Amino acid sequence: MENALEKKPLKIYFAGDLFDAKDLGGNLLLAHAIEKCSGGRYKVMLPQDGESEISERSAESIRDADFELLFECDLILANFDGTDLDSGTVVEFCYAKMTDMPALLLRTDFRDSGDRTLPDGDPWNLMCSCYPRTSVLALNAMLFYHQCKASGKENLAERFYDALASEILRGLDQVVTMEPWLEKEKIFSQLSTVVKSIGGTLPERIGDAKMRALADAKARSGLY
Numbered sequence: 183m184e185n186a187l188e189k190k191p192l193k194i195y196f197a198g199d200l201f202d203a204k205d206l207g208g209n210l211l212l213a214h215a216i217e218k219c220s221g222g223r224y225k226v227m228l229p230q231d232g233e234s235e236i237s238e239r240s241a242e243s244i245r246d247a248d249f250e251l252l253f254e255c256d257l258i259l260a261n262f263d264g265t266d267l268d269s270g271t272v273v274e275f276c277y278a279k280m281t282d283m284p285a286l287l288l289r290t291d292f293r294d295s296g297d298r299t300l301p302d303g304d305p306w307n308l309m310c311s312c313y314p315r316t317s318v319l320a321l322n323a324m325l326f327y328h329q330c331k332a333s334g335k336e337n338l339a340e341r342f343y344d345a346l347a348s349e350i351l352r353g354l355d356q357v358v359t360m361e362p363w364l365e366k367e368k369i370f371s372q373l374s375t376v377v378k379s380i381g382g383t384l385p386e387r388i389g390d391a392k393m394r395a396l397a398d399a400k401a402r403s404g405l406y
Contacts, residue, residue, distance in 0.1 A: 191225040192358065192403065195252045195283075197274045198261030200230040209261075211339065215347035216259075216354075224354060227255055246384045252277065253373065253388065253396060256403050257284040257358060259350070262318075263291040267306050275310070280376045282364035284357045284405060285316040288350060290323035315360045319353040321346060362406045369406060370397035 196213055199205040213226035229248045236247050248270075252258070258278040260271050278285055289305060297303035297311075304311045304318060311318075323346070330342045364372055374393055377384050388396070400406060 190222055191220075192223065192256040192405075193254065194224050194226045194354070195255035195258045195274070195278070196226050196228055196261070197252075197258055197271045198263070199268050199271070200228075200233075206230055211343045212346060212350075215340075215343040216350055219344055219347040220351055220354075224351075226259075227251055242382050246380075246382050246387055248274065249277065249377075249380055249384055250387050253281065253377070255283070256400070256405060257286070257354070259286050259288060259354070262287045262289045262306055262310070265291075265293060265295045267310065272310060277376060277380070279313050279316070281369075281373055281400075282315060282362050282406070284360060285313070286350070286353045286357050287316060287318045288353075289318070289320045290326075290346065292322045292324055314363055315357065317353055317357045317360075319350065321349055358405060364406060366401045366406045369400050370394060373397055373400075 194216070196209060198209060200209060209228055209230060213228055216224060216226050229251060232247055232251050233244055236243055252274055258275060260275045260278075261268075262271070275285060275287075287304075287310075291305075294305050296306035297308040298305045300308065305320070326345050327342055330338055330345055333341070370393060373396060377388050377393070
């Protein structure tokens, strides 16, 4: 596998809640901080941006637009905050794993839940753990906030998100170096199978020509 960090930039699908002002604003600020602090290594794609451009507001069209964006990306950053994980984020993570996308599971929530009682358990249901090419990054957002606030009130929001982004970038840089299980020559076939399994309008949105282009781009990304 080639060094993926030499291929600039890699596109990140940022999966997570996008249902209220805190979600939307927080996603946007963190995405900007990751891009700024990465020095051009990564470009963050927000589903909330793509969804705002959909003219036909139906469950199927929104779902399929999100999946299309997911498969256009090189890796996934999944926000695993909350006492119970967002179901849409989990579905996107699972389909990303079916195409062997590197994944970073981000938790900034300091509360314990899930299967933490097990020696190797994470603070969520164990069925969302132990996947290949996947790392878990658990950060205590409250602690980060207090540390940033103690260092001064000026530009507090920017410093807070930059601090989170710096840790996330270390996780991303590590996960993209993990060995793939999907061989380059099988990317097109695997991606085609996954798209067909999703159904809806996705096979039409991603026809053979675009499927080939996506597969070729993934093969050249340095991740396979």
